[in-house]
Amino acid sequence: MADLSVSLNRLKLKNPILVASGTFGYAKEMTAFVDFAELGGIIPKTVTPQPRPGNPPPRTVETASGLLNSIGLDNDGFDQFVAEKLPGLLKLGTSIIVNIAAKAMDDFHRMAKVLQGVPGIAGIELNISCPNVSGGVDFGTDPVMAAEVVSAVRSSCDLPVIAKLTPNVTSVVPIARAVADAGADAVSLVNTFQGMAIDWKKRRPILGNVLGGLSGPAIKPLALRIVWQVSQAVPVPIIGIGGIQSIDDVMEFLLAGATAVQVGTANFYNPGVGNQLVRELPEALARLNASTPSEVTGKLEIPAKG
Ligand code: SIN
DSSP states (O other): OOOOOEEETTEEESSSEEEOTTSSTTSGGGTTTOOGGGSSEEOOOOBOSSOBOOOOSOOEEEETTEEEEOOOOOBSOHHHIIIIIHHHHTTSSSEEEEEEOOSSHHHHHHHHHHHHTSTTOOEEEEEOOOTTOOSSSOGGGSHHHHHHHHHHHHHHOOSOEEEEEOSOSSOSHHHHHHHHHTTOSEEEEOOOEEEEOEETTTTEESSTTSEEEEESGGGHHHHHHHHHHHHHHOOSOEEEESSOOSHHHHHHHHHHTOSEEEEOTHHHHOTTHHHHHHHHHHHHHHHTTOSSGGGTTTOOOOOOOO
């Protein structure tokens, strides 16, 4: 069997195909469709220190080749997640990367300390990039604040730390650099692009929150560009995210500089897509005369100009 394992500093995965937070629930909903143990890992829906009802409906709308969501981090809270969801997730035979968000550093400290005490967690992904909640969960738009969150979590636990960054800034590079310097093992690039949808006949925005985050194939070229730009500037492992639905998409993200990828929106219409990509990966690697994903990561060849 092919060795598809990848290392992102301290985070080791059996293969580079992960499922993205918010697109897979807490996995239970997917039992009938997915071979969990075959996946590189699962990132469950973001949890916050306290339960959150999320934003008013409608909270999703389909757009051309994309999906706008304004969920607003709807979740039952960290303590309930740890007590009721995490034990089941940790029995699935794949890496579980817990995704957390908060408005205060103390909350990041507390959650990281609790997670440190739960055996079997592969890592923590910091959602510092949600476009749908105002008032401080979007630390990822500021390099200093983003680094502070990473430092808070690093000082509270020994688990690998991934910072999930926003594309809704002029350049992601300074933020990636700041979180890498603060000790992030990897960065996830990228969360959704802020957007909106309008029902012109009613003169109203479609989403209850007015604005939302765009994901799906519509954002793939934008995400690829950011992965490539960050990979050229910052020596930190990258997890690519943005409209991945086929093995071609996976290979493009690897070449652009990603060590692993997350499949997001595609899970909604093809929950087995992650399994399919794991199975197709060896043959795609072989087409580039490679047998491991790391032989392809960042190996894009840019023709000389002139
Ligand atoms: C949400 O819950 O609003 C989506 C999560 C995110 O974009 O980070």
